[in-house]
Amino acid sequence: EVQLLESGGGLVQPGGSLRLSCAASGFTFSSYAMNWVRQAPGKGLEWVSTISGGGGSTYYADSVKGRFTISRDNSRNTLYLQMNSLRAEDTAVYYCARTGVVVTATVSFDYWGQGTLVTVSS
Amino acid sequence: DIQLTQSPSFLSASVGDRLSITCRASQGISSYLAWYQQKPGKAPKLLIYAASTLQSGVPSRFSGSGSGTEFTLTISSLQPEDCATYYCQQLNSYPRTFGQGTKVEIK
Numbered sequence: 001e002v003q004l005l006e007s008g009g010g011l012v013q014p015g016g017s018l019r020l021s022c023a024a025s026g027f028t029f030s031s032y033a034m035n036w037v038r039q040a041p042g043k044g045l046e047w048v049s050t051i052s053g054g055g056g057s058t059y060y061a062d063s064v065k066g067r068f069t070i071s072r073d074n075s076r077n078t079l080y081l082q083m084n085s086l087r088a089e090d091t092a093v094y095y096c097a098r099t100g101v102v103v104t105a106t107v108s109f110d111y112w113g114q115g116t117l118v119t120v121s122s
Numbered sequence: 123d124i125q126l127t128q129s130p131s132f133l134s135a136s137v138g139d140r141l142s143i144t145c146r147a148s149q150g151i152s153s154y155l156a157w158y159q160q161k162p163g164k165a166p167k168l169l170i171y172a173a174s175t176l177q178s179g180v181p182s183r184f185s186g187s188g189s190g191t192e193f194t195l196t197i198s199s200l201q202p203e204d205c206a207t208y209y210c211q212q213l214n215s216y217p218r219t220f221g222q223g224t225k226v227e228i229k
Contacts, residue, residue, distance in 0.1 A: 037166075046220065059216045100171060102172060105154075105172075107154065107171040108156040112167070
């Protein structure tokens with residue numbers, strides 16, 4: 001059974017930093033690109049970042065580029081999101097999600113964690 | 123960036139009704155579109171991928187259609203447990219944008 005478990009959320013002051021983790025199990029972690037998606041309170045879904053299976057390719061939303069860094073440790077089956085220079089508008093539930101692939105095409109985010117809440121406030 | 127526009131934003135229907143949600147892309151995305159269901163306080167759940175392929179375990183009353191710039195999610199017979207917000211997402215290019223969501227309520 002595929003499982004994704006996020007951790008690391010909490011309350012942080014504006015300008016502060018936080019590192020989120022997503023522990024994966026039930027599949028060959030290194031074979032899948034992974035993603036972070038966030039949802040501000042009462043708002044819709046916003047894609048944040050994607051990393052390839054080997055970690056060599058990364059992609060970011062403009063809203064977090066230069067402040068957030070996605071990474072992974074395939075030996076630990078863990079995905080990370082390092083968040084620096086946090087702003088009030090980064091307040092959201094952060095989900096990790098696995099990329100769903102058919103042959104070689106990315107077609108979905110097929111499994112999601114339960115999310116971890118990040119609150120940026122003084 | 124590719125923008126996705128869902129309509130309607132809110133929909134109220136009765137149990138047993140057939141309903142459709144539309145997702146329009148600002149440029150062609152072939153069939154690289156997925157649909158998700160999200161219930162309050164829960165993570166999104168994949169319903170449909172590649173525009174029309176039903177994810178394993180999803181009830182057959184859900185279906186998807188379309189390609190290019192216009193897509194539709196249809197629920198053939200609305201059930202009480204379908205009360206949720208539905209999102210489309212394009213996976214044709216980065217950024218992987220989502221539609222703004224359609225909230226479905228049971229009358």
